[in-house]
Amino acid sequence: MKWVYQLKNVTIERSKGGASFRLSIPDFQIPRGSFTAIVGQSGCGKSTLLDILGLVLPPTSADTFNLISRHGESFEISGKGAKELAQIRRQHLGYILQSGGLMPFLSVARNILLARMLTPATAMNADATEELVFRLGIEDQLDKKPSQLSGGQRQRAAIARAVAQNPEIILADEPTGSVDKYTAAKIRDLLLGCTRQQDIAVLIVTHDESLVQGIADATYSFELSQKSDGDLRSVLKQIA
Amino acid sequence: MKSSLHGSLRPLPILRLALADLRDEWLLSLCIALAIAAVLAPLMILFGLKSGAVEILRHRLVEDPRNREIRPKITRTFDVSWFQDIRHRPDVAFVTPLTRGISSTVDAVNGATGATGQLDLSPTGRGDALITENGAAIPKENECVLTAAAADELGVKKGDTVEIRTNRRVQKEFQTASLKLKVAGILDLRAGGAKIAYVLLPVVEAVEQYLDGQSVPEYGWTGTRPFAHPEFDGALLVAGSEGLDPAYERKAVTNTGFVRLEKLAASKIENVVGFKVGDTDQVWLLRPAGSTVRPENFDALKEKLRGSGVRILPWVDTVSVKIFSSDGHVFPANIKGVPAADAGNEAAAFAPKIPDARKPIDPLPVIFPGKGTPANEGDSIVLTGVGGPLTVPVKGISGIPAEGTVLVPSDSAGIFRQALSRQVERDPTTGEFLVVRRGYSGFRLFAKTIDQVDDLRRFLESEEIPVFHEGERINDVQTLDRQLSRFFWFIAGVGIAGAVATLAASLYASAERKSYELAVLRLLGLRRREIIQFPAWQGVLLTTIGFAMALGIYAIASSVLGQVFQDQLHAGEHLTYLPSGPVAAIFFLLLALALLSSLLASLRIMHTDLSEALREGSA
Numbered sequence: 104m105k106w107v108y109q110l111k112n113v114t115i116e117r118s119k120g121g122a123s124f125r126l127s128i129p130d131f132q133i134p135r136g137s138f139t140a141i142v143g144q145s146g147c148g149k150s151t152l153l154d155i156l157g158l159v160l161p162p163t164s165a166d167t168f169n170l171i172s173r174h175g176e177s178f179e180i181s182g183k184g185a186k187e188l189a190q191i192r193r194q195h196l197g198y199i200l201q202s203g204g205l206m207p208f209l210s211v212a213r214n215i216l217l218a219r220m221l222t223p224a225t226a227m228n229a230d231a232t233e234e235l236v237f238r239l240g241i242e243d244q245l246d247k248k249p250s251q252l253s254g255g256q257r258q259r260a261a262i263a264r265a266v267a268q269n270p271e272i273i274l275a276d277e278p279t280g281s282v283d284k285y286t287a288a289k290i291r292d293l294l295l296g297c298t299r300q301q302d303i304a305v306l307i308v309t310h311d312e313s314l315v316q317g318i319a320d321a322t323y324s325f326e327l328s329q330k331s332d333g334d335l336r337s338v339l340k341q342i343a
Numbered sequence: 344m345k346s347s348l349h350g351s352l353r354p355l356p357i358l359r360l361a362l363a364d365l366r367d368e369w370l371l372s373l374c375i376a377l378a379i380a381a382v383l384a385p386l387m388i389l390f391g392l393k394s395g396a397v398e399i400l401r402h403r404l405v406e407d408p409r410n411r412e413i414r415p416k417i418t419r420t421f422d423v424s425w426f427q428d429i430r431h432r433p434d435v436a437f438v439t440p441l442t443r444g445i446s447s448t449v450d451a452v453n454g455a456t457g458a459t460g461q462l463d464l465s466p467t468g469r470g471d472a473l474i475t476e477n478g479a480a481i482p483k484e485n486e487c488v489l490t491a492a493a494a495d496e497l498g499v500k501k502g503d504t505v506e507i508r509t510n511r512r513v514q515k516e517f518q519t520a521s522l523k524l525k526v527a528g529i530l531d532l533r534a535g536g537a538k539i540a541y542v543l544l545p546v547v548e549a550v551e552q553y554l555d556g557q558s559v560p561e562y563g564w565t566g567t568r569p570f571a572h573p574e575f576d577g578a579l580l581v582a583g584s585e586g587l588d589p590a591y592e593r594k595a596v597t598n599t600g601f602v603r604l605e606k607l608a609a610s611k612i613e614n615v616v617g618f619k620v621g622d623t624d625q626v627w628l629l630r631p632a633g634s635t636v637r638p639e640n641f642d643a644l645k646e647k648l649r650g651s652g653v654r655i656l657p658w659v660d661t662v663s664v665k666i667f668s669s670d671g672h673v674f675p676a677n678i679k680g681v682p683a684a685d686a687g688n689e690a691a692a693f694a695p696k697i698p699d700a701r702k703p704i705d706p707l708p709v710i711f712p713g714k715g716t717p718a719n720e721g722d723s724i725v726l727t728g729v730g731g732p733l734t735v736p737v738k739g740i741s742g743i744p745a746e747g748t749v750l751v752p753s754d755s756a757g758i759f760r761q762a763l764s765r766q767v768e769r770d771p772t773t774g775e776f777l778v779v780r781r782g783y784s785g786f787r788l789f790a791k792t793i794d795q796v797d798d799l800r801r802f803l804e805s806e807e808i809p810v811f812h813e814g815e816r817i818n819d820v821q822t823l824d825r826q827l828s829r830f831f832w833f834i835a836g837v838g839i840a841g842a843v844a845t846l847a848a849s850l851y852a853s854a855e856r857k858s859y860e861l862a863v864l865r866l867l868g869l870r871r872r873e874i875i876q877f878p879a880w881q882g883v884l885l886t887t888i889g890f891a892m893a894l895g896i897y898a899i900a901s902s903v904l905g906q907v908f909q910d911q912l913h914a915g916e917h918l919t920y921l922p923s924g925p926v927a928a929i930f931f932l933l934l935a936l937a938l939l940s941s942l943l944a945s946l947r948i949m950h951t952d953l954s955e956a957l958r959e960g961s962a
Contacts, residue, residue, distance in 0.1 A: 154954040157866065186870060193868020204863045206360070208367035220356045221868055248367070 107272045107304045108133040108156060111167035115155060122333040126151050131323070131339060133272065135173065136302040138295055140315035140322045147325040148337040149308045150276065156306060157196060157274050158188045170195060172271055173302065193221050197265035197273040197303070199294070201280045203257040205249040211260045212245040218268035227267045239263050239293055255286040259293060266297045272304040279314060287314055319343070357873055360864075361880035364857070372885060375849040379889025379933075382842035384896035386835050387926070391901055391919030393831045397824045399916050404793050404820055407533055408472035410813040411436065413788045413799055417809060418444070422782035423730075429788070432802075434795035437470040439544060440783030446551040451540065453497045454504035454523065460496035462489075463537065464507070465787070466544040472789050474541060479528025482542060486527040493538040494529045501526055507540065509550050513566075520553045520564040522546070548780070571767045571776035573757020574635035575680075576660040577601070577628055578644060579616055580653045584623040587653055592627075594647040600640035601629040616656070617679025617748045618695050628658065635760065656682055656694075657753045659760045662726065666711065666737075666749060669721035676749040678724075680756030681710070695742035697752050704774035707735050710742035710750040724749065726759050730766030730779060733759070793817045835929075842933065846886060847940030854878040854944035861948055875945045882937035890930050897921065 113128040126148040133139050141149050154160035155168075158180060162168060168180040170191065178191055198204055205214045215236070219226040227235065236242050239259040249257055258278055265273045275294065279287030291307075291314055298305050307315060315322060322343035328336045365372040404410045421440065430438055441447070451462045467474055467481060467488065474481055479488045487505060489497070499505055508521045524542065549559040558566035578601060580587060596602050607626045613619050620626060631640065644655055662678040681697045697708050709724070726733045735755075744750045751759070758776045761767055766779035790796045796814050803810050854861070854877075861874055901919040908918050 150954070159866065159953045189865070189868050189870050191868075192866065196868075198863075198866055200863070204866070206363075206860055206863070208364040208860075209360070213363065217867065 105135040106132050106171050107135050109167055109169045110165065113155065113162045113165040113168055115151060115160065115162045117151065122335065124335045127338045129338065133304050133306060135304055136299060137304050137320040138318065139306045140319035141306065141308045142312045142315065142322060143325045145310065147327050152339065153274055153276050153308050157198065158192050195271040197268050197270035199258065199261045199265050199273060199275040199278045201277040203249060203261035205257060205261055207249050210246050210248060211241060214260060215264050215267050218264050222268055225269050227269055232267045235263055235266055235297060238297065254282045255290060258282065258290050262294050262297060266301060266303065269301060270303060272306060273298060275305060275307040277309055278307065279309065357876040358880045361877050362884065365881060365884055375885050376888040376892055378845045378849065379842055379886060380892035380896060382838055382845060383890060383893035386838040387893055387897040387921060388900045389834060390831055391897060391921045393827045394922055395918045395920040397827060398920050400820045402916065404817060408476045408789060409535065410793055410816060411472065411790045411796060413790065413796065414811045415785050415808050416811055418784045420782040420784065421786060434791055434799055436472060436789045436791040438786055438788040439466045439468050441466065441785035441787060442547050442551040443784045446554045447547060449550060450508040451497055452506045452508065453499050454506055456498055458498045460538060462493050462540045464547050464550060465539050465541050466547045467541040468544060473534055477530040477534040479530055482527040484543060485524055487524040488528045488530060488541040489526055490530050490534055490537060490539045491532045492536050493540055496538050499526050501528055509553055511554050511556065513556055520562065522562055568775065569778045571758050571761050571778045572637060573754045574637055574761040575657040575757050576635060576760065577630045577658045578641065579656040579658045580627040580629060581620055581656065582625050582653045586625050587627060588651060591648055591651040595629055595644060597647065599643045599647055600631050600636050601644065602632045603630040613745045617745050617750055657757060659756045662756065662759045662763065664724045664726045664749065667723050667725060677747055678756050678759050679748050679750055680753030681750045682753050695750060697740060697750065702774065706738035707751060707755055708740050709737045710744050711739050726762055728762030728767060729764060733762045733767055733769065735769060839929065843936045846937050850878060850882045850937060850941045851944040853881060854941060854948060858948050862953055865953055871949060874949060875942060878941035878945045879938050882941035883934060886933050886937040890933065
């Protein structure tokens with residue numbers, strides 16, 4: 104099997120209000136083109152895991168922490184400097200944030216063009232992007248600013264930007280957190296439809312387990328425990 | 344149809360992002376730019392007024408040639424060579440000699456109406472800025488340029504004729520000379536309020552000559568000529584064997600102009616006198632109080648020594664000449680005088696005989712060394728005197744002078760002696776010896792620029808010539824410029840600090856407000872140097888827009904001020920003037936400070952935790 108991410112015995116420790124939080128990732132792989140879901144209650148470590156995978160937070164320790172490109176190039180993440188991590192993020196990772204993460208001062212079209220600015224060599228060309236935009240149903244919203252869009256339209260635009268970048272994996276942090284269930288399901292389907300076609304893996308972090316139930320290729324959650332001194336321990340476990 | 348997805352964010356993607364953000368928040372951007380303009384515009388107006396006012400004063404100083412004029416405070420003789428030297432200085436634009444003040448005042452009459460007035464004559468010439476920069480051309484011969492006051496007095500205009508008249512008294516008789524001059528131009532009021540007629544130097548010299556009793560043939564003015572008068576270094580008293588009574592010795596040095604009497608040793612007599620005297624004759628040398636004596640001193644001496652039996656001979660000490668013989672030989676010799684051998688001149692009884700009854704045009708009779716060999720036709724004596732050689736044709740006669748001596752009539756020896764201290768020339772048509780003008784009593788001088796006035800003043804004062812000049816006015820303006828500059832830079836410093844604070848605060852706040860967007864850009868993989876460019880470009884753009892708005896406000900204010908004060912301004916003058924150098928310097932300083940403040944803001948943002956920035960931004 105081809106992987107996008109391979110993590111073994113990765114831990115991170117953070118302090119929160121005097122107590123410490125330790126997240127352990129014993130064994131975690133994301134296959135290419137797969138749909139992986141991370142579910143769990145607030146404070147269990149979903150966002151911390153996303154920050155590790157998004158190369159925003161360096162783990163405290165890791166036996167293996169690799170990102171593998173579709174060309175088979177493997178990047179050992181541990182020990183990489185800020186400049187190299189930024190380059191990897193730019194080339195291989197796509198993001199969809201809870202509020203979309205669009206630039207409010209750019210039109211939808213220009214937000215999508217950001218992808219081409221970031222990765223001119225690998226990003227979708229204009230025609231493919233146009234097709235993507237049609238597929239996402241935001242072709243009439245291209246000249247609007249994000250503030251002029253509904254929550255669902257904004258997330259579709261964010262999907263368009265992330266997919267147009269043509270990364271190895273899209274990390275989606277509660278992408279449906281601000282929309283109703285119907286719209287959430289539609290966004291999920293659009294996201295899956297677009298990424299599968301491009302062989303892009305998707306990792307979605309959501310508190311709404313029903314959104315990914317029966318659809319995700321793999322679902323992970325956290326086993327949370329609190330020690331006597333108040334320190335929290337969380338371990339990532341596959342639940343489906 | 345191509346959609347907007349076919350566009351690009353290249354080139355300069357970060358600039359495009361920064362610009363898009365400013366456009367998106369155009370109202371806020373406008374407010375920041377206006378805040379910068381509000382601080383800068385008054386500074387620019389202040390700087391413009393300061394530069395403009397000083398420039399107007401400076402321009403008026405430069406424009407008015409009187410401010411470049413230098414005149415001596417004292418009257419002394421400035422010889423021709425002095426003028427030649429100073430004319431060659433690189434900082435001198437024009438210099439002209441002045442005649443004596445008393446001889447430059449003339450009566451003037453309007454040729455048409457008969458209106459009269461009294462004018463000062465002042466010399467002018469090519470390069471005289473007072474004339475050329477005040478609306479007139481340099482007058483030609485028989486022309487004059489009048490000041491406005493002089494023209495008013497006489498009621499003349501350009502093209503009219505003015506007759507100048509000057510009066511003298513010769514032997515109780517009043518005499519008048521006049522000259523008609525065409526008015527070639529009338530000077531602007533700026534040239535001064537005095538009643539002056541500017542004419543070429545020869546006209547002023549002619550008036551002075553006339554008042555000195557001399558003739559000016561060019562204008563038909565009669566009078567004498569400036570004859571050279573003999574000068575002597577002393578007198579020789581030749582007595583017989585009985586010697587000179589001591590009472591006469593005292594008389595000889597009492598009120599005669601002579602002060603020192605010295606009896607010559609017998610061995611020195613021939614050498615001092617220039618020829619042999621009688622074997623038993625005794626000779627005394629009388630020297631004057633000053634450097635030379637003139638014929639009137641001899642009259643007094645003769646009176647004092649009447650009845651003493653001594654013979655009095657004018658004496659010149661060392662007057663070296665060269666004798667040019669017609670056969671091409673040149674002999675150096677020393678001139679001594681011999682009394683004329685005319686009938687009744689007992690002083691000449693013992694001396695070699697040189698006849699003096701001759702016309703001035705005739706060759707000068709001389710006794711040459713070399714056993715009295717007569718000179719040939721075409722021989723001459725040349726004396727290198729002050730101002731050039733004095734060449735006199737001579738005719739040799741018999742006689743034996745002392746070794747190395749050439750004997751000439753005493754009066755001629757005196758003329759040669761005078762040529763050592765004053766320029767003497769021989770009129771080739773009459774043979775008369777004439778003194779050439781010694782020099783001038785003053786000058787009018789113009790520096791090339793006002794900045795050179797002080798250098799010239801220092802030079803002239805180093806030559807002990809105190810001068811009148813406008814250095815103080817020039818210094819006043821320069822001091823005013825310096826003081827205003829200090830005031831301006833103080834206010835500008837405070838103002839620029841305000842502008843910088845406004846700019847820094849605005850850019851810092853702007854970068855802070857953009858922390859979520861900048862975090863997203865970081866997440867998307869923009870590098871640190873790209874992220875830093877975002878607020879930096881915004882700082883550059885806002886500063887440039889604010890600066891341009893300030894320039895616009897300045898331009899409007901400058902135009903309004905120009906309209907309000909137009910009555911006080913001359914043609915081509917601007918009340919406000921913004922020199923490009925300092926303005927560009929301020930602009931680039933502001934840009935640098937804007938970059939610095941945006942860099943500080945973005946560095947702070949770069950140091951915040953990316954995940955926290957993303958969470959806070961999406962919360």
